[in-house]
Amino acid sequence: MSNWIINQGLSAFILVVWMGINIFLFVYFYLFYDLGPQFEYTRELLGSALPWARAPAAVLNFNCMLILLPVCRNLLSLLRGSFICCGRTMRKQLDKNLTFHKLVAYMIALMTAVHTIAHLLNAEWYTNSFQGRYGPLATKLSMLGDSRELNTTYLNPVRSNSTTPTILVFTTIAGLTGVVITLALILMITSSMEVIRRSYFEVFWYTHHLFIVFFAGLVFHGAGRIVRSQQVTDPPHNNSLCENQLENWGETADCPVAQFAGGFPQTWMWVIGPMIIYLCERLLRFIRYMQPVSYRKIVIRPSKVLELQLVKPGFKMQVGQYVFLNCPAISQLEWHPFTMTSAPEEDFFSVHIRLVGDWTEKLIKMVENLPEGGQGPKMAVDGPFGTASEDVFDYEVSMLVGAGIGVTPFASILKSIWYKFKDSDPKLRTKKIYFYWLCRETYAFEWFADLLQVLEKDMEERGMRDFLTYKLYLTGWDQSHVNHAMVHFDKETDIITGLKQKTSYGRPNWDREFEQVQQENPSSVVGTFLCGPQALAKDLEKKCVKYSDVDPRKTKFYFNKENF
């Protein structure tokens, strides 16, 4: 439970605050339009559909302001950098930006639905009211014309008998922009479904740019000032008195003709800030795109993995961060994220790119056709992004668990730890590392095995064999593996990876592993870091709790759920 509070508490708090603001806005504006005297006559025509339309509008204003902010990556990096003092939990919230973006999007969709339905009712009732179906007061109000000479201002946007709700919507700015932006929203949402996003990212990405249409329409949505409130006249128009004296309006001193005016559009005030910030964000991406990046080395690894070592002036990274790469020769608009596999101590940064889809396939093909020692295709780099995993260095004993592609950030971490150890960096408190590598097959990760081999050799030369204990688990084994292992069981190095440490088959028995760590490090604080699937995270978290002891002389395990 306490682990949950440490890990999730701040997120839960932020959600509660956000939801609280939403509820407050909804209720406040509902009551404002439901009880406000200036809308009494409007309510005569529309009933409670007016507040039901205006309350979600306020919530929409708030959420449309928020939705652009979580996707301003560079802004988040800036915040992250300035929060270095304020503790890790704060910075980790910034990693959940996409989750928040989706949550806000759902709220926008929900509120749009409520808002649209309420306005459907409004359009219908305005029309009915003009046609005299709601009694004498409503008819009188609807008949108020918009005329300078007669000194009347209108209340009902429907001004003629032939106006149907459809015509009303399509001939007013509010109606037209409303339909257009709702359509844009629907297209954005259907193309952002997980199925589409995971399979055809381009469709999602290009369709999502409809947000430009959305925000443009949103800003002009209120320009028609179609929501009208009653103005104070001189002498004042007493509603309760004049309701029953419809014939006397304009005739008696108590009842001058009621005057109305449209409300000043406010949405732009909410969204202009984030729109400018996002514009700056895209500008910054463009500037970074123009900065020169040169290739230090290009290596084609087995199983179609490409290693690129790049140099960019002024580029500073930390362990576990990622960059976005753009190759104009392949696609002008696509930026793809890759975790960095080099350590900050090196004077270059590297990424290992696997052949996964179109973009990577074209890149690998281009590189394969390069002359020996030639420079690669022009590449633009944006980043680095992501919360650095600095905590790894703080623990005396670290258990690092990498599953499948999750092993990539650990390349950076292991290299950095080794550099720090060699330079006797005082920041490094780690004395012992247990590294667990789980994968279904080693295909496409041979380069990581190479890295481990290099570290292994280095450590042996320094007599530091115990510094790093690594265990490899091949979870996708079959009979042929077994046969192969049986035949070569007496070889010194492992048949699959070539490492001294033999590969185990199947999933690790975590109870045994934790017991072993506990026994070998009786009174240490052990930090457990995982980059892998959620189910494994839950498992490890439970084991950490199980094997930790309150007694300070015994081992304590802390679980860090990393989001690389």
Add this chain to the structure above:
Amino acid sequence: MGKIEWAMWANEQSLAAGLIYATGGIVGVAGQFRGWQFAAFGIAAGVFVCLLEYPRSKRGKGTSVERTGQYCFTVCVNAFGPLTRNYYVRAFLHAALCVPGGFMLATVLGCVCLGIASLIYLSAAIHGEHWEPILPRTEPPKRVGDSIKEPPQNPPPRPPPELRRKKADKLETAAYDNPMSVTVNE
């Protein structure tokens, strides 16, 4: 845009369109709007589209993710054969269903969304896609080679005859111990 299967997006779009069509229809009928007959049609059309689009098609490449509980819908939709398999038919059907929605405000959004879905389905059909049901794979029975049905042609391997017969005084050199007599005479 890569090897996209347009039908996947068309499916999401038409499911959303069906919901919006039906919701607009419900508002129109419940509010007793003028032209509520179109709204009633909208409800029926929207529900029909949702039922038709709920079962996802099997993907041409890659793993297909089912929607929860879609199996019974898959069976129903599959029963209509080429009518539901062919995306040209679907595109035309959606186009036809969406037209009445344009006559009334409450259903106009559903109409436009369904129209867009129809266009995407048309694109899918032009690219040669079609609907495939996701049916549970029956496990193929464990295949043992046919030769197992025939009696063995050769006797099992045995050590040479000198070692085969156990002599009482040469127990150590005997290849194995006979539980019962193996010679005719003994």
